[in-house]
Amino acid sequence: MSLSVAVAGKGGVGKTTISALLIRALCSSALRPVLAVDADPNSNLAAALGVEAGRPLADIREQGSTPEGSPPSGIGRLRAVDDQLQRAIVEADGFDLITMGRPEGPRCYCAVNHLLRHALDKLSRSYEAVVIDNEAGLEHLSRRTTNDIDFLLTVVTPTVPAIRAAERIESLAAELPIRIARRLLLVNRAIEGKIDPRIQSALARLTSHPLPSVPDDPALEELGAVGGSVFDLPEDNPSVQSMLHLVTVLQGLRRTPVV
Ligand SMILES: Nc1ncnc2c1ncn2[C@@H]1O[C@H](COP(=O)(O)OP(=O)(O)OP(=O)(O)O)[C@@H](O)[C@H]1O
């Protein structure tokens, strides 16, 4: 069974940065190859991983829903979706990337979505780990484009608005149509020293399992500014190191039964 992690959190807290760093760390562990899934319509996971984004899966869904683009029915239709999915995959060293694109609009593409989910499910079985970079509203998870996951990793910065958003994600997670084995919390851009008591008490209200934090890192800030890749960071970078440690923590948690 591959290890699956969905990364969530308020806009701008560092979801894409953390996803990309986690993918890099997984690539250097036994948990490779990794399937990276960009489930944010404003996709930028590809850039953070230093690859070109592929064709979004939303195009496949829409093509399959219009009369002129309708693939054949039955097994032929499943093969057509499978085939287009293969073409949407961007291959890199240690990981492959899939870009989801826009979530469904008001029109329901349920049949195609069902096929897509089936194809994605089959595909993810070929990987040791799957990392999904979500947008703030968890649209893809709530539309069940993704399967059950081991970890919902909510990222917060040490700010009250980001922590409130994490609270909302925690309640939303309970209503999602997929099974989440564990909810985890990662404080990103943590600054050493005394934490404001208001932030501390907001953090204390969260129920997700706390993970070691990731420091506020000028190298990551610069990377974000220039649209660079996490693979360009040196191995001794503190964020790279903290993600290597996180992989060990995730492996340990997966072995521990959820109570
Ligand atoms: N630990 C960190 N230290 C310093 N800068 C960081 C850190 N983590 C993220 N950043 C910077 O914060 C900015 C936002 O990060 P990122 O794009 O990963 O957030 P996001 O949650 O994916 O945003 P969005 O909601 O727009 O998708 C980027 O410029 C990134 O470089």
Ligand SMILES: [Mg+2]
């Ligand atoms: Mg992002």
